Amino acid sequence: MIQEVIVVEGKNDIAAVKRAVDADCIATQGFRLAPREQAQLRQAYEKRGLIILTDPDSAGERIRRWLTKAFPLAKHAFVPKEEATVPGDIGIEQASPDSIRNALRKVRYREWxxxxxxxxxxxxxxxxxxxxxxxxxxxxxxxxxxxxxxxxxxxxxxxxxxxxxxxxxxxxxxxxxxxx
Known part of the structure; x- marks a missing residue:
């Protein structure tokens, strides 16, 4: 099991991550993070750490920047855009388990x-x-x-x-x- 909690955008992303690895996940639902989920994220960040794995699109990048400001020591994983795209849709839920595992093997830290x-x-x-x-x-x-x-x-x-x-x-x- 991965120690850190993986932060994704939606419930379909959680399902895709769980097909790839044994990990706990929290979905942001875009920017509509309810107070309960905000508290869960804060607790996970302080106790276990976070890995931010957002969609490789402009909305995902905005969410990543927002999360990075709130959780500056979080780790970052990136699935390449071409590995997370099907006709008409782009997102972590479209990525194969191998693509997700590969992204998690290349986790990066933002340096202070x-x-x-x-x-x-x-x-x-x-x-x-x-x-x-x-x-x-x-x-x-x-x-x-x-x-x-x-x-x-x-x-x-x-x-x-x-x-x-x-x-x-x-x-x-x-x-x-x-x-x-």
Whole structure:
């Protein structure tokens, strides 16, 4: 059983996570978190820790930011967008058990003292910004690093705030280039 409580958006996400791993889950129901669920989240955060696993879409990112402000020491897991999408729907409930387990193996911490290891020049040098293929390359590298897909600004922030090492980054970029 996973020690931390996994925070997802809805009851279908809980079912998907439980098909993948043995874990306790709490659903936020979007931003409609009732006082009872808020108290459960606070207690879980203080006693066991949280892993935030929101949908790989804009609403999921807003919920992740909101939860990160409330629970700054929570861990983060990301399922790549293409692994959580079916025609007409995107979400953790669409992800396979393997995709969820893989995301949970790559859990990241948001660092209190982020190291500004990466800058805009890195994104440009490695084709992660400023080129037609940049978005797909960020998605691929983000999946390999376990930091998920993001626009260039958020991707750079995640590189610096989730403890990604330079060697880990260059290996993920090189692995992506070898697949082309």
């Amino acid at each position: 003292q982020p190291v500004e290891e990466f800058d805009w020049a890195d994104l440009l040098t490695y084709g992660l910004n400023g080129s037609p293929a940049a978005a797909s390359r960020r998605a691929e590298v983000g999946a390999k690093l376990g930091i998920g897909y993001a626009n260039a600004k958020t991707f750079l922030q995640r590189l610096n705030h989730y403890g990604v090492a330079r060697a880990e980054f260059t290996a993920a970029v090189a692995e992506g280039e070898g697949a082309e």
